[in-house]
Amino acid sequence: MNAHHEAKETLLFINGKHVPATSGKSFDNVNPATGRLVSKVHEASRQDVDAAVRAAREALDGPWGRMSVEQRTTMLHAVANEISRRFDDFLQAEIADTGKPRSIASHIDIPRGAANFKVFADVVKNVPTETFMLDTPDGKGALNYGVRVPKGVVGVISPWNLPLLLMTWKVGPALACGNTVVVKPSEETPSTATLLGEVMNAVGVPPGVYNVIHGFGPDSVGQWLTEHPGVNAITFTGETRTGEAIMRAAAHGVRPVSFELGGKNAGIVFADADFEAAVEGIARAAFANTGQVCLGTERVYVERPIFDRFVAALKDKAESYKFGNPLDGETTMGPLVSRTHMEKVRSYFAQAKEQGATIVTGGGTPEVPREYAEGFWVQPTIWTGLPESSSVIREEIFGPCVHLCPFDREEEAVALANDTEYGLATTIWTTDLARAHRVAARINVGIAWVNSWFLRDLRTSFGGQGKSGIGREGGVHSLEFYTELRNVCVKL
Ligand SMILES: NC(=O)C1=CN([C@@H]2O[C@H](COP(=O)(O)OP(=O)(O)OC[C@H]3O[C@@H](n4cnc5c(N)ncnc54)[C@H](O)[C@@H]3O)[C@@H](O)[C@H]2O)C=CC1
Numbered sequence: 001m002n003a004h005h006e007a008k009e010t011l012l013f014i015n016g017k018h019v020p021a022t023s024g025k026s027f028d029n030v031n032p033a034t035g036r037l038v039s040k041v042h043e044a045s046r047q048d049v050d051a052a053v054r055a056a057r058e059a060l061d062g063p064w065g066r067m068s069v070e071q072r073t074t075m076l077h078a079v080a081n082e083i084s085r086r087f088d089d090f091l092q093a094e095i096a097d098t099g100k101p102r103s104i105a106s107h108i109d110i111p112r113g114a115a116n117f118k119v120f121a122d123v124v125k126n127v128p129t130e131t132f133m134l135d136t137p138d139g140k141g142a143l144n145y146g147v148r149v150p151k152g153v154v155g156v157i158s159p160w161n162l163p164l165l166l167m168t169w170k171v172g173p174a175l176a177c178g179n180t181v182v183v184k185p186s187e188e189t190p191s192t193a194t195l196l197g198e199v200m201n202a203v204g205v206p207p208g209v210y211n212v213i214h215g216f217g218p219d220s221v222g223q224w225l226t227e228h229p230g231v232n233a234i235t236f237t238g239e240t241r242t243g244e245a246i247m248r249a250a251a252h253g254v255r256p257v258s259f260e261l262g263g264k265n266a267g268i269v270f271a272d273a274d275f276e277a278a279v280e281g282i283a284r285a286a287f288a289n290t291g292q293v294c295l296g297t298e299r300v301y302v303e304r305p306i307f308d309r310f311v312a313a314l315k316d317k318a319e320s321y322k323f324g325n326p327l328d329g330e331t332t333m334g335p336l337v338s339r340t341h342m343e344k345v346r347s348y349f350a351q352a353k354e355q356g357a358t359i360v361t362g363g364g365t366p367e368v369p370r371e372y373a374e375g376f377w378v379q380p381t382i383w384t385g386l387p388e389s390s391s392v393i394r395e396e397i398f399g400p401c402v403h404l405c406p407f408d409r410e411e412e413a414v415a416l417a418n419d420t421e422y423g424l425a426t427t428i429w430t431t432d433l434a435r436a437h438r439v440a441a442r443i444n445v446g447i448a449w450v451n452s453w454f455l456r457d458l459r460t461s462f463g464g465q466g467k468s469g470i471g472r473e474g475g476v477h478s479l480e481f482y483t484e485l486r487n488v489c490v491k492l
C-alpha cells in the first residue's frame with residue numbers, strides 16, 4: 001500500500017450505523033494474494049458487544065417484531081436484489097479478503113449470498129405447521145395447532161473460507177423467522193459482512209435487526225458474544241475445537257446451538273465410474289477454493305484396477321491450475337487465507353514427507369508473478385502410500401491436498417471411509433445405481449454425494465454427525481433452529 005494513502009477502515013455496524021469501536025483498537029485485514037493491507041479493522045470492546053446485543057433486542061421488541069411475515073419476507077427479497085445490484089462491490093470485497101479467484105467468488109460466493117435471503121423468505125412463507133383434532137369426553141373436542149415464534153437475538157459466528165455465503169446461510173433464515181442477529185465474522189474476512197449493513201439500510205431493514213462486531217475468538221468478541229446473556233441462540237461454522245468452546249459458553253442459560261464443524265471427508269471411486277467425470281469431481285472436491293471447504297475431500301479410496309490411471313489423471317489436473325491475480329479470469333487457484341493457515345498446511349506437507357508419503361505432485365510453493373510473491377500460496381498436492389494412522393489422513397488440513405489409497409472390496413471402502421471421528425460429507429463415484437444407494441446409506445455423514453460434489457439444493461438438510469456438528473440447517477430444518485414451535489390447544 002502506498003505510504004501516502006490513509007489505510008481504509010472497516011467499522012462496526014450497530015443499530016443501523018457504521019460506527020468506530022469504543023476500544024480505540026484495530027487490527028490488520030491483509031490480502032492473502034499479495035500480503036498487503038486491505039483495511040484497518042475496528043476491534044469491538046465488550047461495551048460494543050453489549051450495544052449490539054441491546055440494539056438487536058430493541059429491534060426485536062420494536063418494528064421488526066411487529067412486522068407481518070409478508071412485509072418481512074418482501075424486505076428479504078429486497079436484500080437479495082440489492083446484493084445482486086451491488087454484485088461488483090461484494091465481489092471486490094470478498095476477493096480482497098480471501099484472495100479467491102473471481103471465477104469462484106462470482107459463481108459461488110456472491111450469488112449464494114443473495115440466494116440465502118430469497119430461499120428462506122420463501123420457505124418461511126410456505127411451510128405449514130401441524131394441527132391435530134383431539135377427542136374430549138364432552139364430545140366437543142379440542143383443536144391443537146402449532147405456531148412458530150422467533151428464538152430472539154441470534155449470535156452468528158462465521159468463518160473465513162466462504163465468508164458471505166456462510167454468514168448469510170445463517171442470517172437469511174434467522175431474519176426470515178423474525179429474529180434479530182449479532183454477527184461476528186471471521187477476523188480474516190470482515191468486509192462483506194460490513195458491506196451488508198449498507199444493503200440492510202438501503203432497503204429499509206429497521207436499525208438493530210442486523211449488527212456486525214469485529215474481533216477475535218477467545219478473550220475477545222467471539223467469547224463475549226457467545227457468553228452474553230442477551231443472546232438467545234448461537235449458530236456457528238468453523239473448527240471443532242472452537243465449537244467445543246462455544247458450547248461451554250452456551251451452557252450458561254441453556255442456550256441452543258447449531259454447529260457446522262470440521263470434516264475429514266472421504267471420496268470413493270469405483271472402477272465402473274465414469275472415469276473423466278470422477279477425476280474432474282475429485283479434483284474439485286480436493287482443490288476448489290484452495291481446499292478450504294469443509295465439505296472437501298482430503299482422502300480418496302480408488303478401486304485397485306483403475307488406481308494408477310486415476311493417480312496419473314489427477315496429477316495432470318493438479319498441475320493444470322493457474323495462480324496469480326485473483327481478478328484475472330485465467331486464474332483458477334488462489335492463496336490460502338493467512339500466513340498462519342499457510343504454515344499449518346505446510347506443516348502437514350512436512351509431516352507427509354516425514355511419514356514416508358510418495359509425493360505424486362506438489363508439496364511446495366507455486367511460481368507466482370512478482371507482485372504476488374508475499375502472498376500465502378501453496379501447490380495443489382497429491383500423496384500416496386501413507387498408513388491410515390497418519391496424521392495427514394486423520395486430521396483436517398483444510399488445504400489443497402489429498403491422499404489416494406487403493407481398495408479391493410466395497411466393504412473395505414466403506415470401512416475406510418467411516419474410520420474417522422468426523423461425519424460431514426462423502427463423494428461416491430460409480431455407474432452401478434444399486435451400489436450407489438447401498439454405499440451412500442452406509443457412510444456415516446450428513447451429506448452423501450453420488451457422481452457429484454457440492455451440488456447444493458438449499459431446501460435439503462445440511463450438517464454433520466460426530467465431530468462435524470450438531471443439528472441440521474437448510475429448508476425447513478433451519479426453521480427448527482431459528483424458531484420455537486409453540487402448540488396452542490383450544491377447547492371447543
Ligand atoms: N468451515 C469449516 O469447517 C472451517 C474450518 N476451519 C478449520 O479451523 C482451523 C482454524 O481456523 P480458524 O479461523 O481459527 O477457525 P475458528 O473455528 O477458530 O474460527 C471461526 C470463527 O470462530 C471465532 N472464534 C474462535 N474462537 C472462538 C471462541 N472461543 N468463541 C467464539 N468464537 C470464536 C473466530 O473468531 C471466527 O469468527 C483452520 O485451519 C481449518 O482447519 C476454519 C474455518 C472454517
Ligand SMILES: O=C(O)/C=C/C=C(\O)C(=O)O
Pocket residue numbers: 159161162166169237238260292293294295456462
Ligand atoms: O452451505 C453450503 O453450500 C456450503 C457450506 C460449506 C461450508 O460449510 C464450509 O466450507 O465450511
